[in-house]
Amino acid sequence: DTEVTQTPKHLVMGMTNKKSLKCEQHMGHRAMYWYKQKAKKPPELMFVYSYEKLSINESVPSRFSPECPNSSLLNLHLHALQPEDSALYLCASSHSGGAGQPQHFGDGTRLSIL
Amino acid sequence: GQQLNQSPQSMFIQEGEDVSMNCTSSSIFNTWLWYKQDPGEGPVLLIALYKAGELTSNGRLTAQFGITRKDSFLNISASIPSDVGIYFCAGRAGTASKLTFGTGTRLQVTL
Numbered sequence: 001d002t003e004v005t006q007t008p009k010h011l012v013m014g015m016t017n018k019k020s021l022k023c024e025q026h027m028g029h030r031a032m033y034w035y036k037q038k039a040k041k042p043p044e045l046m047f048v049y050s051y052e053k054l055s056i057n058e059s060v061p062s063r064f065s066p067e068c069p070n071s072s073l074l075n076l077h078l079h080a081l082q083p084e085d086s087a088l089y090l091c092a093s094s095h096s097g098g099a100g101q102p103q104h105f106g107d108g109t110r111l112s113i114l
Numbered sequence: 115g116q117q118l119n120q121s122p123q124s125m126f127i128q129e130g131e132d133v134s135m136n137c138t139s140s141s142i143f144n145t146w147l148w149y150k151q152d153p154g155e156g157p158v159l160l161i162a163l164y165k166a167g168e169l170t171s172n173g174r175l176t177a178q179f180g181i182t183r184k185d186s187f188l189n190i191s192a193s194i195p196s197d198v199g200i201y202f203c204a205g206r207a208g209t210a211s212k213l214t215f216g217t218g219t220r221l222q223v224t225l
Contacts, residue, residue: 105149
C-alpha cells in the first residue's frame with residue numbers, strides 16, 4: 001500500500017464540469033508534485049510545491065489549478081478540460097525538494113474527459 | 115532539454131532468467147532512481163543511487179550508477195511472474211527537484 005493517498009481513483013467529467021483531485025501524505029514530506037501520465041508513457045511533471053509554495057509550473061494550461069492548503073494536502077482543481085487531458089494523474093511527495101530525496105508516488109486518479 | 119533513453123523498450127523472458135536494462139542520458143545526473151509500475155498503480159521506488167560508481171541491491175534487484183554519470187543499469191536475477199510491469203529510470207541533475215523519467219522498459223515473464 002502506498003503512503004500517498006489519492007482520491008478519487010477514477011473520475012469521468014464533461015468538458016464544462018469543475019472537479020478537484022486530492023492527494024494526502026502523512027510522512028512529514030515538505031515537497032509535493034503533480035504528474036500527468038498517458039498510456040505507455042513516462043510520467044510528465046506538471047507542478048512542484050516546496051514548503052507549501054509553488055516552485056515549479058511546467059507551463060501547464062490554466063485549466064489546471066494546483067493548491068497546497070497545508071503540508072499534508074495537495075489539490076488539483078480542474079475546469080473546462082479537453083478530451084486530450086484524459087490521463088492518469090499522479091501525486092508524489094518527497095522529504096524536501098532538494099537533490100537526493102526520492103519521490104514516492106500515489107496510485108493516481110484515472111481521469112476521462114467526455 | 116534532457117532526455118533519458120531506456121533500453122530495451124520491451125522484454126519477453128522466461129521465469130528464472132536474469133534481466134538487464136539500462137538508461138542513458140545526454141547530460142550528467144547526480145541522482146538515479148529506478149521505479150516499477152504495475153497496471154492501475156503508481157510507480158513504486160525500487161532503488162536510489164547517489165554516487166558515481168555506486169552499486170546497490172534490493173533483494174534480487176541490483177542497480178548501478180554509471181561512472182560517467184550519464185547512465186544507470188538495473189539487473190533482476192532469477193525473474194518471477196510478479197516481476198512483470200514497466201520499469202522506469204529517473205534522473206535528477208544538480209539541486210533541482212525535477213525528475214526526468216526514462217521511456218520505460220516493459221517486462222513480460224512467461225512460465
